[in-house]
Amino acid sequence: MKMLHTTTRAAAIALSACLLASAAAADGKLAIKAGRVLPGPGMPELEKATIVIENGRIAAIGKDVKVPWDAVVIDAPSLVAIPGYVEAHSARGMDRPNENLDVAPFLSVRDSIDPVGFYFEDSLRWGVTTINIQQGNNCVVAGQGVIVRPIGLTVDEMIVRTPSGVKLSASPKMGFSAATQAQALRRAFGDLRRALEQLVAEKKEGSDRARREALYQGRDLEGENAKGKAMEGAAWKVTGLELVPRGEIDEKLVPLLALVEGKLPAFFYCGRPMDVHTALDIAKENGFLAKTTLVIAPAAYKAAGAIAAAKVAVILDGAAVYVETDPLTGEEREVFVPGELKQAGVRFALASANPTTESLWFQAAQCVGRGMPRAEAVAAVTTIPAEILGLGKQLGTLEVGKFGTVVLCSGDPLSVTSWVERVVVEGRDVYDRSKDVRVKHLIGGQAPANTQAMGASLLGDPRKVVCCEGEDPEEHAKHEAEERAKKDKGEAEDDK
Amino acid sequence: MAAATLVAAGESKDQTSWTVSAERVYTATGKVIEEGRVTVEDGKIRSVSKGGGGDLTCHAITPGLIDLSVRIERDLSSIEQSREITPEKRVADALDWFDEAWKREARSGVTSVMINPLERQVVGGLSVVVKTAGESAQQRTVKADSALYGAIGSAPSQSNHAAFGRPDDFYSRRPTTRMGVEWEWRKAFFDAALAREDKNLAGPGTLELQKALAGDLPLCIQAWTTQDIRTAVFLKEELAREGLGKLRLVVDAAAEAWKEPELLVRSATAAILPPFSAIGRSGDGSFFALDTAKVLAERGVTIALSGHGARAASERLCYQPGHAMRGGLAFDAALAAVTINPARIAGIDKRVGSLEAGKDADLVLWSGPPFEATSAVIGVLVDGRLILDPRTQNK
């Protein structure tokens, strides 16, 4: 999905700053008085209820809750409060979503995140308050992802948890085929295993020899004590790994080892049904099936049976309605993918098809439109993704003890006419639509002060340079250049 | 829950008489009937009244949606590129009646579409309005030569270049700039005007241009950005000033119309809006504000929404009114913008565009409030034929 970067970076920072002005008032107490509260999928809704947040967590919620005297109060009698949406997998928000190295689990996307990117702002605008950012799908074994909240000017401010897991793909990376992709995946784990075995062998041989030497020289043996630990829960074991102190294991191997040891979740991309089998086999062979979540393209729905049998959860990375062409007749048919997944008994979360109009709310709404019970549709964008990310106890619903992350909508959250008016993330009042410059721009086309008028600035072609009234052409040229640079980055996201 | 499959065979295929009832019937005549019913006889609407029951039921009924800017021509072989001005060429002659796109449109509630020539030409030729389903080409044609269609902007000059070396394609030709495109437009009309007196000046296409000048043939110009919309309107005003003619102007893909709505208002120009875009970025480098439809509607401009024949289900015409409403457009105006307005613009409102006795039985059946993301098109009738069967949906 392309992203639009049209303001100058300076302006963008100013913009984000204004969004976060009130974020300073963190860790204090905050009370939200909402006209309606929809605490979570299937939970009874509350009329005129209050949510009290202390130290970032929900301290109380209900109709007659006492508001602490020192709490900041958001009085929103006309608004509807819902838990923030959870994006279980996204390759957006990075300067570049894909890495050229085929196997690079030692990388982390945190080094690639652009905190002032519009993606994060847009996410807030559409009620997405937690995002698991993973590398793009064009990889073999990709880097480790991070879970962020879309607020803050530095990556560290944003981070909820890192690493969130390793990204792998069973679909051919560019230039690969199904055969060579599977080969590359197996090679990665085979190399790991051989490396570990050799490490252990050398270690063992070393200590044996030392012992013999000591015997020969008549010295008493001072025993080796290894600080290492053996692999547990893996399909293949390297016996005696405990002999090797962790420090001595090549750090490039560590993430894959963690995967094999079941210590790190795996997000395995499958673009086609056949890829699902490759992914499941690799995960089984190497013992991390239990920690695996499949990120599937709509086309992969045909493998729903196999997915259900393997008892893994999936994240649907794409549109809910898939247009499929019959290979024999050329006729098209529309498949409602979440429906297929549900029917097969697969546990699934939905991901945004684009950062705005087809964000999580829209995906859920589509499901309702195609006859899925509302509770199930909403769960697929709140509780289930939260659970997939291991944040089920913190996120997904509005309950005492969970994160005080609340989205206030102008009406039914799944209605096209509703807008996100306020967002509170872990007790911090981080978004107010009435102060949002960019949303005014998107709706009314009012370009924010000291930024380039839209449209004209997007004409990549020098022939079509159009200056706005009173604009210094030199400035303009600078913007142009920046525009193109940013636009390209946007483009780069397409090949994820 | 799988698959919106079109009704392929079976008894209902040839049935053209139905009684359809719904909690709400939106007639697009300004009237909404609670607990209403539409009776269809031999492909025509017989009555629209209160009452339930019938063969098909659903939450809401609207008239079949009409899209005035759909591209179904397969490729460049649908336009004659040896000249940039080809007003006499009929897009109908290059149509692929077997294209899956027809069903795609029908499935999502679009029952009539205007097919326009590709924008690679300056003046591409004659558009045609057809139903998205039906037996033969003749039966499906609602209005032949429904408009003269062309483009202003970067498209007609795209990949053209000044002739150098041995020209081995048609792209070594004028125009190579917006200026060039505009010049071609004016030349075409002025020549056509002159040819009224001096028949020797007449050539292929002159007749069509003259019809457009006389206002007998709507002139539909694709113009995304505000400067292109200006050019289109100025062209109309100049021709009027010179006393050469009175164009019935329609601007297609008017993404930046929000910048200067006055242009359209003062020239009584109708606008076809392109699909709303996630982050404002729209075609030809334009920026498409979300409240464009609202602004134009409030200024009294006749607007029609379009899906531009999107392949992805979520980008089709049936979702565009929702986006427009999000931008502030009232429901009734949104409904009009995909039914009666386009019908009027294309001059087919006698047959389609609203639910009234005597009109074609083009109906859309909705699972919930129309245009909401939580609603789906679950049934479609075209000329009384059941194209999408609500009894098989959302099961």
Add this chain to the structure above:
Amino acid sequence: MLAIPSLVAFGIAALPSLVLGDEPAATPKDLFIRAEQLHVRPGRVLERGMLWVHEGQIVAVGTDLKLPKDALVIEGKVACAGFIDSWSAFALEPNAQFDDRAGPATRAVDAVDSYVDERHERALLAAGITAVRLQPTVGARAGGVGAVLRLHPTKSFAQTTVIADACSATAIGVSRGDGRSFDVFERVSAVDRVIGAIADGHAYLVEGNEYRHELAEWEKKIADKQKELDDGFKKAKKDREKAQTEAKDKGSEFKDKEYKEDKKPKAPRFDEEKEIYARIAAGELPLVVEVHRALEMRALLAGTARFDRLRLVLAGASEAAQCAELLVERRIPVIVWPVPMGVQRAREYRGASLALAAELDHAGVEVLLGSGAMDPLASRDLPLLGSLAVGHGLPRETALAALTTRPARVFDVADQLGTLELGRSADVLVLDGDPFAATTSIRYVLSAGELVVGEVKK
């Protein structure tokens, strides 16, 4: 006429029931086949033969078997083993066909799409193809490890893989119509490349064996030493203390005596490609080489003569007739592709004759038939290509062998496929006439003892 209507259906959506193919009712434990002519194997035909299939296995063949009770009885004119396409791309992911990253260790099974349209698979079965040898990257330098799969409309290929590593394949100077052309030097070096790879594999094999041997020796030696050291420890300890005190007295500093032992032998570096070529050199895997010009064939044969366990198979082999006697002498089978379609611009096929199969057979070369792996659906028409080969002089019996027993033997699956002998899993065709007659239709097809084409009323 079952085969025909069901084939017709594929084009026409208006016949959904046929398009989907009627699911054969759950096949009973026992099937009993009666045929006027039962080809147990080419050359062994039973008049009024009978075949008893129990739980998918052939448990009895003869002329006077008694009908097991509540067995499903299938009758027809001719019965024979299901056809095997020796050279197919059916169900292979398209990218895999021309993937230049592929190497000897790339595996066909990884490129098999279990979700290939069921109607395509039924079309193959309806044409009598019950198994295929799949080989990715037909055109690239290395085809990797090929597999033999049984076809079954409802089972996934994972369930029907007969052998996952049936062979390894490579090609010499083959452009496959993709416009690549090779000058003579390139082609000669391609031959050297193949021979070199086999040699490396052989060396790798030897190296590995030597290492294991040396390691064993070393371990034994060390074990002895260990024992001797354990025994000598008390004394060594005394000696050391003595030496230490002496040193103190002398005022000179004490030094432990230096310990020596043989170094542990180093394991050869793991190499996935050499692993494969080692198996090839050891004769575990046949090596299929697509090569067309007599010049390269001779060079290849000459260069590989010294690998006595190597199992070479030629494919394509347009000019093989010119070195037939060599092929006979080396007992090298040849997979012939009767109609090189879609490659009209590929130079290597110039001079490919439709009579090639017949000529080679006449000269005594073991001929197999394959559909060329250019088009995934070509396998469907392999029987027609068989007829065509017959029409150009190949004896019927040989043609039948080329589609059944021979591929089964060459790819090491003879114990399961290729004949109607005891113990084989039942892949059986029941036809209403000569298998090579265009007018013959296939009435019933059994895949692993399951009725997958045709219906029998009890």
Add this chain to the structure above:
Amino acid sequence: MLSFLLAAAALAPANAPTAHGADTFTLKAAHLRLYGNKVVDGGVVKVEQGKVTYAGDAKGAGELGPDVIVHEGWASAGLVAARTWSGLGGEGLEPKRAFTAEARAADVVKLGHADFARARAEGITTMVVALSPANVASGITTVVKTDGATTLARDGHLQLGLSSQALRTNRFPTSYTAAIELIEAELAKPTGVWERVRGGKLPVYLDALSRDEIQRAVALASEHRLTGALLRAPLAGELAGDIKKAGLAVVVGPFGPGEEARVLASVAALGRERVPVAFGLESPASPEALLRVSAAMCMRAGLDPVQAWEGLTTTAAAVAGVGARVGKLAAGCDADIVLWNGDPLQLASKVEGVFIGGVQHESKGGAGHGGAH
């Protein structure tokens, strides 16, 4: 006897009369396929000066002449390929202009070309040498025999290309619309090729691929009452009704292994609608053997065997406009006879002898196929 025949064949140079000398003899064959599914066992064909004077059972044959050839297998009329590029040496296209209606395949074709020897070896005795479909008006086909000498019809058909392949962005026209307008303009001309086409004196070959293109071609044909056939038209069967109404035939193929089932089913559908179907080739680009392979594949897909055989002989001859002379074994027809070791309808049957105009030709083709262009 047979062995003698083959020996003679081996000795005989191409195009030269064999031991029998004169093109007058009597053929006794175990089975005769006269036409369609008309098969005579123990049949006799009498040939005088290259013409068949009698074909039928032994009784009706009367007195047999001095030269009697006995064939233990089958005999049939020589096969007819309704389309091929053989003998053109790749000169089948004049790409500079889209309209080259006056271009004649007859001016290019080399009758002695090895392509024809290979065709003969497959039992093909008559071929329509057509042009590339990459022009709107490609030119005029020619109908020749594969004996290396005989031209049956110098002007066969006017070949028109209505597929997107005939439209290019480097020449006029670039659109279906203009292409059809231009053809109609040409048809209005009073003289030349187009006049003969308009008057139905010269049939057309209309090349089209997608269904919309077929639709346009059929519309054009029926509007101007053109006679002739569609070329290729892979999915013509799905429009069989319209094609039948327009009175057109369809020249299908060549089909190779793996051809789409939908395309083969379309041919079967044409057969069911009784639309005349003839088989064509694109030799030397693909093997001549594909003529019979195509027929066999269509039979597998449901085409009636009789129609399949006629598509290889009588129908093809009719489409080629030489139905009176070739395509069947009947008195008055040319003595183009093929000897087979089995039913010629079977792919597995082998060609054992070929007579063209009563003259026997060696039936071994040039080694292999293809490439030679």
